[in-house]
Amino acid sequence: MTSIITTSAEAAHSLAVSLLSKAQIQPGATIPEHPVKETTPTSSAPLTFSGKSVIVGVPGAFSGTCTVQIPGYINNYDKFKAKGVNEVYVVAVNDVFAMKAWKEHLAPTGTGVRFMADDKGTFTSALGLMFDATPKFGAPRSKRYVIIAENDKVESIFIEEDPSQATITRAETVLSHLT
Template structure:
């Protein structure tokens, strides 16, 4: 685990995947955005946390958020299936595969989850960006919970 990215720092230009395992590109960050990092798709706590961001999408838009990105250390097949499972009718929330944990490691928000999830994973966090600059960083103290990183809590801080 390296040092976590700081407020004011630039989001690393690391390639991630969204729609296909063959197509990788850095996140396109214009305006205010949320990057929600979770340890793994379909895991119990993550599966409970992310519906709040889907349900509150319009509330986040009303607070000036341009895009919501949910990142997980999973492959693009898994993140696409997870999005379809959580939002069968579709959602503008974007699900991002960080399949090699390169983006998470570049943020300094990785952790060793070998005993639980088989390898390196993301800590549970929310980054608010202004363009490609970090304007707020919220890291969950215990990745088994989502208290400070719940959609409702994040909304109160915007």
Template structure:
């Protein structure tokens, strides 16, 4: 019975990832805020992008490459502000407890970087970054990417071709591309 349920769950995850995924955002596209959870399952936020410059960093919580990469964004928060960025969001297709634990581990003294759970994958799907990661992570997840928004419009989007490497989403590369 357990193997039948596990198989059904895996099939459902793959189907959801396939159905929810839309074309990936591109420069000039408008991004609409979807509900995210920050700090716990009952703290639902809807980020405001209009009139702001925002960096959306979409990693995999506790995955090796992203776990090593996110601290650079935390350490360079002031550098992003100096370039006109109002807010940095780490948005993971994980539950709120995972995102809170990840933030506490990476920034035990706190950080201005917001760690948000996209627990249903709605945001990742809306920007075309949701994919079926069932074989490795047990369900749909987001591709590792950085989206730069200015006034709710996509200025740039960078998606790692090889999720085991950090190239286009490296903090220094993203900072260098900001005006």
């Protein structure tokens, strides 16, 4: 009986995750306006875009691959700016406290890279980039992706097939796509 209930609960959870995500956003699409948080639990606002921006979506603050990937963006921030990027955002389905602590851990002397908490996953879901990460993280999380945007329009998008890897979403790879 327990296995039937467990199987049913897992099936319902997978269905709920699939319903959360729409079709994946594509080049030319407008980035949806859904609130994220940067400084406090009550300071939510949509991301703002002016000129070229880079949005780096990761499955989780402090997780292994994410903690290896994001220093590339911090260390190459000036190179992104030199390529005309106005903002570099790191977005994860985490709370604002985790994102602030992770930023302080990765950049104790500060960085221009902005760490954004999508605590309810509404921004990530609207992008169609949520996946069922329950086995590892206990809940749905963001796929590993990078969006290069001009104002609020997607210019390019790179999505890792395996979210435990950072290959096409590495800072150095993304820099090579910027003109």
